[in-house]
Amino acid sequence: MQREVDVVVVGGGLAGLSAANRVAQDGLRVLVLEKGSEEAYLCNSRYTGGLFHIAMDDMAGEPDWVRANLERVTNGTCEPALAEALTAHARRALRWLSSLGVRFIKAGPDGLRRNALSPPGVRQTGLNWQGRAGDVMLRTLGESLQRMGGQLMRGVEARQLIMRDGRCAGVQAVAASGDSLDISAGAVVIADGGFQGNPELVRRFICEHPERVLQRNAQTGRGMGLLMAEAVGAKLVGTENxxxxxxxxxxxxxxxxxxxxxxxxxxxxxxxxxxxxxxxxxxxxxxxxxxxxxxxxxxxxxxxxxxxxxxxxxxxxxxxxxxxxxxxxxxxxxxxxxxxxxxxxxxxxxxxxxxxxxxxxxxxxxxxxxxxxxxxxxxxxxxxxxxxxxxxxxxxxxxxTYTMGGIATDAGGRVLDADDRPIAGLYAAGACTGGLEGSGGAAGYSGGLSKSAVFGMLTGESIAASLRAH
Incomplete structure (x- = not known):
């Protein structure tokens, strides 16, 4: 099967749906490919308890103060351009998500809980995600995308990037039925989460015994996007954490x-x-x-x-x-x-x-x-x-929970090669990317939801500006 769109997004989590919604707002034809076939397909974004923060504190605070928090938890090892982009656009990302129908509440007095999804996650042990927090957020963003003419195709896994004359021009994918799909696009966004659910990649980058580490996640992050990007020359950063x-x-x-x-x-x-x-x-x-x-x-x-x-x-x-x-x-x-x-x-x-x-x-x-x-x-x-x-x-x-390293990008989500040059037409956002949380033993947690939302939005804006220019 052949398809042609302006933008194809690999992954239907927060980062992917944020990028898709943003390009759809500019009138671009966007298709999101999601490996999960269920209506409530599993991913870490659906499991989340819903606390939007940066470095365990208020992401909507004064940007210089938020940046200082991020620098502190990463011991100054975060990529400066990514840190600046995250903290400068954090407030705007929250407002933008709200404009799409995502609801926030103040769930507690501290900065960690100041911007929480509504309805909030249940304060119980074990998994309690249905009808709460991330589940409602993804349903809301999916409905928003559909209203703007975008499409979410479930039960489809991207397997390979299509490259033409050094430019990413689409993806080859396989549906759950076994049918092959070739999707041509002006831009491709990889947003399929981290590689924590892939034992071979965990062994390659993180530890010798992945079978003796608890999968504290939805077990859907298999690193296919990282492998596809690496195959076309993308640089990988911070993959050890x-x-x-x-x-x-x-x-x-x-x-x-x-x-x-x-x-x-x-x-x-x-x-x-x-x-x-x-x-x-x-x-x-x-x-x-x-x-x-x-x-x-x-x-x-x-x-x-x-x-x-x-x-x-x-x-x-x-x-x-x-x-x-x-x-x-x-x-x-x-x-x-x-x-x-x-x-x-x-x-x-x-x-x-x-x-x-x-x-x-x-x-x-x-x-x-x-x-x-x-x-x-x-x-x-x-x-x-x-x-x-x-x-x-x-x-x-x-x-x-998720891997903090991965594909190297600039602040606009453009995927970088080994010489830090953008690979034309190829973008990435969310947990599949690296650099924001730093590298080495000093790496620190920035916040998965803030990273996905802010860079999903910025990636969409970067794509829209690029495609309009051409």
């Missing part, structure tokens, strides 16, 4: 224990050890950092958080759906003992090494003495000593 949270280890088999509650607040207050009973990372750098560090262990399912009852009654009750009490009510468990020696035994760890690790950690907290162990930052998260029983531990796993 992902956004995710620490979960109880039983979440690997028990759906009631993910995506919430997470146990990050206990990890950033106490200490995290591996199967040898030793610390291996700086817990004070935050839950996303620690989650990445756990995933990169020789055995990602060997990690344990250790803390005492003061921490359980303090930071354990912090954050949304805190571990205390939601972990226990969801069916998770603490490993508890009156002494550290007994706790080591219940964890199957060498008691001598375990005792040395706790003693060294307590000295680090009290005096800053490193004693050959990793540092412990305290700029954001206070380090709590492990002093008085009962003592607790949580056996954990690393939950990957």
């Amino acid at each position: 992902f956004y995710g949270h620490l979960q109880h280890r039983n979440a690997m088999a028990d759906g009631a224990l993910w995506p919430y509650p997470v146990v990050d607040s206990l990890a950033t207050a106490g200490l995290v050890i591996d199967g040898t009973g030793k610390r291996f990372c700086d817990e004070g750098l935050g839950g996303v950092y620690v989650t990445n560090a756990v995933a990169k262990l020789d055995d990602p399912l060997s990690a344990v958080i250790v803390f005492d009852d003061a921490t359980w009654q303090g930071p354990g009750k912090d954050w949304l759906l805190p571990a205390n009490p939601y972990l226990l009510s969801a069916g998770g468990s603490l490993v508890t003992a009156p002494t550290l020696a007994e706790l080591a035994g219940r964890l199957g760890l060498d008691a001598g090494q375990f005792d040395r690790t706790i003693a060294d950690y307590n000295r680090l907290v009290a005096s800053g003495e490193r004693a050959g162990q990793p540092p412990r930052s305290t700029g954001v998260y206070r380090a709590w000593p492990v002093q008085r029983g009962p003592f607790h531990a949580i056996e954990i796993c690393a939950g990957i």
